[in-house]
Amino acid sequence: KNTGVPYEIGRFRADWERYPVLVRQYHPDLNHGITLTQVPPAAEVYLVWECDAGHRFVATPAEQRQRPRGSRRHSTWCPECAALAVRRRPPVAAKTAPPAPPYACGHPRDLDRIESDPADDRCYLCRRLDGAPVTRDELLSIVAPRMQRQLAMETGTARRYSWLCPVGHGSYEATVERMLAGRRCRTCLHARAAADRFDVGEAFRSPWAPKSASAAEADLRQRLAARLAIDMEPNAVRVPRPFFNHIEVWPDIVIPEFRVAIEYDTTGRGGLEHVGRREHTDRRKDRLLRSAGWEVIRVRCGKLQPIGPHDILASGVSAALVDRVLDELREVRGDLIVNSYLA
Numbered sequence: 034k035n036t037g038v039p040y041e042i043g044r045f046r047a048d049w050e051r052y053p054v055l056v057r058q059y060h061p062d063l064n065h066g067i068t069l070t071q072v073p074p075a076a077e078v079y080l081v082w083e084c085d086a087g088h089r090f091v092a093t094p095a096e097q098r099q100r101p102r103g104s105r106r107h108s109t110w111c112p113e114c115a116a117l118a119v120r121r122r123p124p125v126a127a128k129t130a131p132p133a134p135p136y137a138c139g140h141p142r143d144l145d146r147i148e149s150d151p152a153d154d155r156c157y158l159c160r161r162l163d164g165a166p167v168t169r170d171e172l173l174s175i176v177a178p179r180m181q182r183q184l185a186m187e188t189g190t191a192r193r194y195s196w197l198c199p200v201g202h203g204s205y206e207a208t209v210e211r212m213l214a215g216r217r218c219r220t221c222l223h224a225r226a227a228a229d230r231f232d233v234g235e236a237f238r239s240p241w242a243p244k245s246a247s248a249a250e251a252d253l254r255q256r257l258a259a260r261l262a263i264d265m266e267p268n269a270v271r272v273p274r275p276f277f278n279h280i281e282v283w284p285d286i287v288i289p290e291f292r293v294a295i296e297y298d299t300t301g302r303g304g305l306e307h308v309g310r311r312e313h314t315d316r317r318k319d320r321l322l323r324s325a326g327w328e329v330i331r332v333r334c335g336k337l338q339p340i341g342p343h344d345i346l347a348s349g350v351s352a353a354l355v356d357r358v359l360d361e362l363r364e365v366r367g368d369l370i371v372n373s374y375l376a
């Protein structure tokens with residue numbers, strides 16, 4: 034939603050003149066000095082309004098203009114006045130305490146909050162934002178739309194919100210407190226180390242990739258490196274969508290020139306690797322690689338069955354297996370290309 038730059042003063046004066054009550058409820062000093070004539074009547078921005086009784090509340094221009102006809106005839110409309118009117122309706126209404134005035138920042142007073150600063154009557158969050166590396170507007174621009182209104186009125190830091198990564202990595206949950214401490218999208222954070230500098234489909238050396246898991250996998254890489262005049266240093270491939278908070282995947286063996294990833298799959302000591310839910314993860318990883326222009330050859334050991342068109346069944350690393358992998362590489366990229374890289 035557009036929370037930012039308004040138009041020049043006077044631009045929407047004619048539109049707003051039809052709503053004298055709203056013009057009276059609106060005060061630029063409650064809205065960063067922006068006048069109502071700068072706000073398009075259909076803008077999806079949260080503005081602070083003040084009723085004739087002095088209640089402040091937040092609403093979009095559209096919400097304000099859509100108030101029921103009846104209430105528009107009254108001198109003013111405000112949620113607190115409306116609530117009070119409902120409570121007054123019964124003839125013997127219990128005497129209610131007068132509503133506490135809002136904080137100096139316009140946010141509703143939290144009577145349960147013990148902490149306060151006698152020299153600064155703003156809400157706790159507004160005071161905390163003073164020294165924070167982020168503004169409320171910036172937080173409003175990344176909070177999930179359904180929680181925007183709540184955050185606009187938020188006075189504390191303990192509540193959990195859902196936040197959206199600005200570059201499309203999806204959402205994550207965090208308290209306002211964590212956001213004040215600098216919490217942001219983990220995928221963005223990870224990508225900064227290396228992946229951000231590469232295009233989708235490029236292979237690179239990533240600091241995040243785990244060390245080679247097994248001796249057999251290292252053996253296979255070594256044997257392939259001996260047969261191919263190819264730099265096998267890269268351990269990651271940039272992919273178009275996040276995979277476990279990374280925009281890169283880490284195949285066991287990366288062959289950049291062929292754009293082929295080789296995985297050496299065993300069920301592991303516990304017999305649970307690459308089976309069940311983990312097989313779905315493997316398939317998702319393969320789909321991501323293929324969508325980045327790569328092909329995947331999985332060497333499937335033990336009782337693991339093929340899950341891709343180029344998978345090879347094996348019982349361990351051997352010279353014969355290396356030959357079969359080279360054959361499969363020819364199958365994928367053609368004899369000419371693969372043979373031209375033979376060492």
Ligand SMILES: [Zn+2]
Pocket residue numbers: 084085086087088110111112113114115
């Ligand atoms: Zn009111």
Ligand SMILES: [Zn+2]
Pocket residue numbers: 136138139140155156157158159160188
């Ligand atoms: Zn405040």
Ligand SMILES: [Zn+2]
Pocket residue numbers: 198199200201202203218219220221222
């Ligand atoms: Zn992100």
